[in-house]
Amino acid sequence: MPRLINLQPSRRLKAALGIIPFVLILIAYQVGSDIRKAENEQDRLLPSFEEIADGVNRMAFEPSQRTGEYLFWEDTKSSLTRLAIGISIAACIGLLVGLAAGAIPIIAAPLNPLITAISLVPPMAILPILFIVFGLGELSKVMLIVIGVSPFLIRDILQRTQELPREQLIKAQTLGGNSWQIIVRVVFPQILPRLFDAVRLSLGAAWLFLIAAEAIAATDGLGYRIFLVRRYMSMDVILPYVVWITCLAFAIDWCLLKLSRWLFPWYHAEK
Amino acid sequence: MNSFIELNKVTKHYGDNVVLENLSCNVAEGEFVTLVGASGCGKSTFLKLLLGTEGANSGELLMAGKPIVQEPSKERGIVFQKYSVFPHLSVRENVAIGTEFEEGKWWGRLFGEARKRAFKQADELLTAVGLEHALNKYPNELSGGMQQRLALAQALIKKPRVLLLDEPFGALDPGIRKDMHELVLGLWRDYGLTVFMVTHDLKEGFQLGTRLWVFDKMRHDPHAPERFGATITYDLHLDQKNLPFAAEALDISGDYLPTAIAS
Numbered sequence: 001m002p003r004l005i006n007l008q009p010s011r012r013l014k015a016a017l018g019i020i021p022f023v024l025i026l027i028a029y030q031v032g033s034d035i036r037k038a039e040n041e042q043d044r045l046l047p048s049f050e051e052i053a054d055g056v057n058r059m060a061f062e063p064s065q066r067t068g069e070y071l072f073w074e075d076t077k078s079s080l081t082r083l084a085i086g087i088s089i090a091a092c093i094g095l096l097v098g099l100a101a102g103a104i105p106i107i108a109a110p111l112n113p114l115i116t117a118i119s120l121v122p123p124m125a126i127l128p129i130l131f132i133v134f135g136l137g138e139l140s141k142v143m144l145i146v147i148g149v150s151p152f153l154i155r156d157i158l159q160r161t162q163e164l165p166r167e168q169l170i171k172a173q174t175l176g177g178n179s180w181q182i183i184v185r186v187v188f189p190q191i192l193p194r195l196f197d198a199v200r201l202s203l204g205a206a207w208l209f210l211i212a213a214e215a216i217a218a219t220d221g222l223g224y225r226i227f228l229v230r231r232y233m234s235m236d237v238i239l240p241y242v243v244w245i246t247c248l249a250f251a252i253d254w255c256l257l258k259l260s261r262w263l264f265p266w267y268h269a270e271k
Numbered sequence: 272m273n274s275f276i277e278l279n280k281v282t283k284h285y286g287d288n289v290v291l292e293n294l295s296c297n298v299a300e301g302e303f304v305t306l307v308g309a310s311g312c313g314k315s316t317f318l319k320l321l322l323g324t325e326g327a328n329s330g331e332l333l334m335a336g337k338p339i340v341q342e343p344s345k346e347r348g349i350v351f352q353k354y355s356v357f358p359h360l361s362v363r364e365n366v367a368i369g370t371e372f373e374e375g376k377w378w379g380r381l382f383g384e385a386r387k388r389a390f391k392q393a394d395e396l397l398t399a400v401g402l403e404h405a406l407n408k409y410p411n412e413l414s415g416g417m418q419q420r421l422a423l424a425q426a427l428i429k430k431p432r433v434l435l436l437d438e439p440f441g442a443l444d445p446g447i448r449k450d451m452h453e454l455v456l457g458l459w460r461d462y463g464l465t466v467f468m469v470t471h472d473l474k475e476g477f478q479l480g481t482r483l484w485v486f487d488k489m490r491h492d493p494h495a496p497e498r499f500g501a502t503i504t505y506d507l508h509l510d511q512k513n514l515p516f517a518a519e520a521l522d523i524s525g526d527y528l529p530t531a532i533a534s
Binding site: 165167168170171172173174175176177178180181182184185186189190264265266267269270 | 378
């Protein structure tokens with residue numbers, strides 16, 4: 001009998017074992033729901049799977065009675081648009097500032113303390129300021145994501161830039177490159193895949209800021225909907241929305257990874 | 272002797288830690304100098320002084336009669352033990368980038384005909400180092416020896432007068448190392464280079480160099496080992512008549528005949 005620490009599950013067993021917790025949660029939910037329903041037919045806290053399916057059907061496949069829109073898809077569209085704009089702007093800022101500061105010490109000197117200070121400000125605390133300055137429209141929600149995520153991206157890219165082997169920069173100089181050429185041809189292409197990594201890491205925070213901003217001031221969006229139906233204890237809508245957001249987050253992360261693998265095979269082979 | 276590289280009483284220290292002390296030497300153009308010595312005795316620091324990434328605290332460093340520029344430049348090529356090549360560029364692009372830096376002023380990049388010409392030039396050099404079959408591969412697909420071949424080709428595209436090698440073969444298998452020795456000697460002859468090579472391997476130092484320097488401390492303070500710096504304690508011209516003496520001086524058995532001289 002090998003030691004427990006040497007016992008490796010086969011691929012199939014591993015997959016099966018991975019599914020078990022999910023199945024257990026579903027069963028536990030079903031049992032809990034049944035118990036509550038037995039006590040009170042009208043219980044809303046743990047709706048049955050039929051009720052959830054009804055909820056999904058109502059939100060996603062029947063036009064809203066008030067506006068005639070398919071709310072679920074409209075919410076998804078608005079949220080994803082905000083997230084995409086926010087993340088794109090933050091990524092550009094992170095790349096430009098992080099790269100400049102990481103590659104050019106004279107730019108890093110005045111920026112470093114400032115970025116450290118800004119990254120310590122809790123973004124949620126300045127959300128009211130954003131609403132006051134940028135109004136309650138799209139801009140303030142996008143700005144919250146930008147402000148929340150870009151300090152992290154800047155710091156991460158700055159650090160990755162400084163981590164590039166010194167030898168490469170020296171070599172590039174002996175090949176006759178000037179500062180600009182070395183940044184464009186040696187530093188930038190090597191930092192791009194690291195930007196993908198950083199963006200993937202920051203997506204969780206970006207979702208948090210998005211949903212928070214939508215919860216407070218919005219007229220559509222996934223976060224808005226969850227907080228709206230909370231008033232009616234509509235767990236049959238909230239639960240599928242949460243699952244949907246999780247799936248979206250997973251899908252975006254997966255797409256970014258695939259894209260990065262496709263664009264930068266040398267980077268992933270190196271690791 | 273007509274000297275190409277000349278160092279006069281060079282001293283280098285980091286804070287209280289004296290690394291090099293009172294180092295003077297003359298090297299003629301076309302010499303192959305190998306630098307040996309214990310770890311931390313300043314060989315690599317010496318190379319950095321020649322490269323220009325470190326400045327001397329006192330003394331003067333001259334190349335062809337002029338002070339050495341305190342910044343890496345095209346006249347001095349370098350190959351490090353690792354990280355010498357760019358992982359995001361193919362083998363061919365790794366070499367052509369030297370031409371692209373020079374001709375593609377704005378973006379360091381060439382297009383169309385100019386790019387083809389740069390690639391052709393790169394291909395010739397890559398053939399010379401035996402990488403003609405790997406032109407489109409990326410460095411991570413190459414073995415350690417092939418990566419160092421690439422690093423050599425990359426350095427030579429700028430036609431440097433001085434080639435600095437910082438333990439270039441330290442991480443390679445003995446068999447591959449032997450092939451690399453032949454390659455380096457061939458390139459040294461064909462391109463008329465002046466080579467400085469740091470090595471841990473005394474045998475390698477003897478086989479490759481026309482001149483071998485041993486770095487060591489002249490004085491030692493057991494209570495403050497950082498107090499005194501190293502200098503060149505042996506400067507051996509490895510021509511035939513000096514060999515027995517050289518071997519004896521370093522307590523080396525005589526079968527490490529320098530191939531540079533024998534051939």
